[in-house]
Amino acid sequence: MRRRSAIAVLCLSSGVLWIVPGTVADCVPAPSGRPQSAPAKPLVLLDLASFLPRDGDVPGWSPKGGALVYRGEDLFTYIDGGADVYNEYGFRQVVVQDYEDSAQRTLTLEVFEMTDAAAAFGIFTFKTSPRGTEAALGDGGRLEDYYLNFWKGSALVTVTGFDESPESVGGVRRIAEAVDRRIPLRGEKPPFAAAFPPDWAGRGGLKYLRGPLGLRNLHPVFARQTVRFREAVAGWPADGRLAVVLRGQTELETKTAFSDAQKGFSSNPAFSGYQAGEGRFEAQDSRGHFIQARLLDGCLALLVGNEELSGSEGIWERLRGAFSRKPRPAL
Amino acid sequence: MPKKIGRREFMARGVRAGLATVLANDFLATVRGGLWAAPAADAPDIAVATGGDYGAAAFRAVEAAGGMARFIKKGARVALLPNVQSRHPGTYTNPEIFRAVIKMCREAGAGEVAALSLLTQQHWDGAGLARVAQDEGVAVKLIPAEEVEYKAVPVPGSAVFREAMVPNEFFNYDAYINLPITKDHIGTRFTGTLKNHMGLNSRASNRFFHKPNWKTDPADIEHLEVCIVDLNTIFKPALNVVDATEIITTNGPMGPGELVKPMKVIAGLDRVAIDAYCVTLLGLKPRDILSIQKASERKLGELDLKKVKVQEVRG
Numbered sequence: 001m002r003r004r005s006a007i008a009v010l011c012l013s014s015g016v017l018w019i020v021p022g023t024v025a026d027c028v029p030a031p032s033g034r035p036q037s038a039p040a041k042p043l044v045l046l047d048l049a050s051f052l053p054r055d056g057d058v059p060g061w062s063p064k065g066g067a068l069v070y071r072g073e074d075l076f077t078y079i080d081g082g083a084d085v086y087n088e089y090g091f092r093q094v095v096v097q098d099y100e101d102s103a104q105r106t107l108t109l110e111v112f113e114m115t116d117a118a119a120a121f122g123i124f125t126f127k128t129s130p131r132g133t134e135a136a137l138g139d140g141g142r143l144e145d146y147y148l149n150f151w152k153g154s155a156l157v158t159v160t161g162f163d164e165s166p167e168s169v170g171g172v173r174r175i176a177e178a179v180d181r182r183i184p185l186r187g188e189k190p191p192f193a194a195a196f197p198p199d200w201a202g203r204g205g206l207k208y209l210r211g212p213l214g215l216r217n218l219h220p221v222f223a224r225q226t227v228r229f230r231e232a233v234a235g236w237p238a239d240g241r242l243a244v245v246l247r248g249q250t251e252l253e254t255k256t257a258f259s260d261a262q263k264g265f266s267s268n269p270a271f272s273g274y275q276a277g278e279g280r281f282e283a284q285d286s287r288g289h290f291i292q293a294r295l296l297d298g299c300l301a302l303l304v305g306n307e308e309l310s311g312s313e314g315i316w317e318r319l320r321g322a323f324s325r326k327p328r329p330a331l
Numbered sequence: 332m333p334k335k336i337g338r339r340e341f342m343a344r345g346v347r348a349g350l351a352t353v354l355a356n357d358f359l360a361t362v363r364g365g366l367w368a369a370p371a372a373d374a375p376d377i378a379v380a381t382g383g384d385y386g387a388a389a390f391r392a393v394e395a396a397g398g399m400a401r402f403i404k405k406g407a408r409v410a411l412l413p414n415v416q417s418r419h420p421g422t423y424t425n426p427e428i429f430r431a432v433i434k435m436c437r438e439a440g441a442g443e444v445a446a447l448s449l450l451t452q453q454h455w456d457g458a459g460l461a462r463v464a465q466d467e468g469v470a471v472k473l474i475p476a477e478e479v480e481y482k483a484v485p486v487p488g489s490a491v492f493r494e495a496m497v498p499n500e501f502f503n504y505d506a507y508i509n510l511p512i513t514k515d516h517i518g519t520r521f522t523g524t525l526k527n528h529m530g531l532n533s534r535a536s537n538r539f540f541h542k543p544n545w546k547t548d549p550a551d552i553e554h555l556e557v558c559i560v561d562l563n564t565i566f567k568p569a570l571n572v573v574d575a576t577e578i579i580t581t582n583g584p585m586g587p588g589e590l591v592k593p594m595k596v597i598a599g600l601d602r603v604a605i606d607a608y609c610v611t612l613l614g615l616k617p618r619d620i621l622s623i624q625k626a627s628e629r630k631l632g633e634l635d636l637k638k639v640k641v642q643e644v645r646g
Binding site for chain 1: 416417418419420450451453516517518520522534581582583584585586587588589590619
């Protein structure tokens with residue numbers, strides 16, 4: 001197990017950035033599939049504590065206890081069993097602070113610093129669902145029954161209430177708004193995610209993925225057979241139908257992923273009915289799920305359904321149009 | 332990377348492992364506090380109590396399963412194993428269920444009752460279980476991570492996981508009660524009675540469960556689930572009392588996630604049957620979860636709910 005090096009922190013420029021002696025490899029587990037031989041260089045971390053609302057910032061709510069910071073592999077101490085998906089997207093550090101009101105209701109604020117805005121956007125899409133309502137916070141936010149997530153630049157903010165009372169949910173909103181005002185960052189949705197047909201995001205929410213854990217959680221078929229990729233975007237074009245578009249770091253890597261997937265689905269005993277043609281294959285699993293795969297202009301697209309996928313040509317046309325229109329920026 | 336060991340250490344490990352075998356077999360086979368007798372003919376395999384008072388539901392579930400005295404003998408030293416992994420709603424064992432189980436152990440005449448945990452005081456404080464333990468006079472034994480705090484226990488007949496590292500403290504008790512919450516889990520899609528046993532294996536040893544490619548290689552993904560089953564073969568809870576009152580169905584195990592409220596407490600001995608029942612509360616089927624399927628194949632319990640006697644109680 002890699003151990004975090006002893007960390008001394010130096011505050012710079014009115015509390016916005018911290019420099020941590022050590023290396024990127026010391027502090028930030030590389031997301032799977034990413035180059036792991038980055039040259040050693042000082043890691044500049046955000047001063048997450050400066051994003052926390054202070055006493056008096058949010059009327060009625062005050063910090064309760066001190067803030068806790070977890071960096072690199074320390075995340076496993078905080079969320080043992082749940083840390084892997086953060087690492088898959090690219091995790092740097094998190095600060096956790098509780099707030100309390102006069103009725104002793106408690107809220108928990110977590111501000112995660114991810115490796116970049118795409119990672120923050122990705123974990124935001126992973127943690128949110130279409131059940132919630134849009135919240136105009138940061139670069140995108142969503143309020144669900146008792147908690148709220150928003151992303152802003154490389155930061156992901158989660159505020160959790162401990163019940164669904166109007167007082168708690170109101171506190172969740174106000175704490176989130178106060179954090180939003182304190183974060184001086186901006187980010188853009190990754191272009192690959194932006195290319196996905198927006199009207200398909202409604203059923204289950206658009207998901208931006210950076211590794212197999214995210215993929216496995218999208219659909220049980222990927223627990224039986226996975227596909228390698230560097231980034232992916234997914235959504236539901238119709239009830240019971242999931243579309244996933246993946247790509248490698250290069251076109252060659254995408255083609256290799258396709259041929260590996262062909263081998264995997266054709267030889268995996270959990271699948272049957274395997275058929276292949278030029279740049280395409282299809283199969284079904286023992287639970288009655290159907291999967292079709294096609295190479296589309298440097299991307300690998302997958303369509304998964306709970307019933308036969310006949311009549312899906314319209315979906316394929318939309319995907320072809322969305323991901324063939326213009327050159328995609330390099331990863 | 333595997334650590335190389337010299338002959339001297341190899342011999343020492345062998346002696347330790349042999350000793351552990353004796354201790355483990357002695358403890359596991361003749362545990363005094365747990366009741367291993369055949370259940371009464373009319374006892375259900377699992378009892379399910381539904382209701383908004385979760386402490387009362389725990390009492391009713393255990394009562395319907397035969398009563399705590401059926402599972403814990405008078406004077407037994409009992410260890411409790413709740414889940415305090417996170418403090419977000421629907422991610423940790425409800426404090427009132429924890430309290431109810433403590434009270435039932437005492438009413439059944441248990442001697443010492445304590446809670447064991449590999450996690451930290453912050454986890455116990457955050458989940459609200461530290462306060463209950465304090466109220467009820469129950470010690471919370473936080474097990475340090477150092478290797479010296481654990482005893483090597485061979486896993487006879489294991490598929491892949493050869494040796495568990497069980498807290499020394501565990502061997503100070505006659506019986507333990509498994510007290511998980513059932514919920515979503517990003518790695519295994521579901522966690523419940525079987526997976527909660529990772530709380531009785533050192534965190535360093537639990538890392539063996541995750542092979543380097545456990546997220547990408549189907550064989551390595553299966554390795555994780557098989558390890559969970561292997562681990563379960565060396566433990567026999569005196570009773571499982573499972574919190575399915577308010578549980579997350581997404582973003583597990585940490586949350587926050589979509590919260591559903593089945594308002595159920597499940598009690599029984601059959602870990603596989605209980606997990607098979609609980610997985611349906613998350614909209615999944617028992618065979619969707621590899622650890623349940625593998626545990627059934629290893630005869631740890633019954634996966635087919637049609638063959639399980641479930642007694643539902645309300646009120």
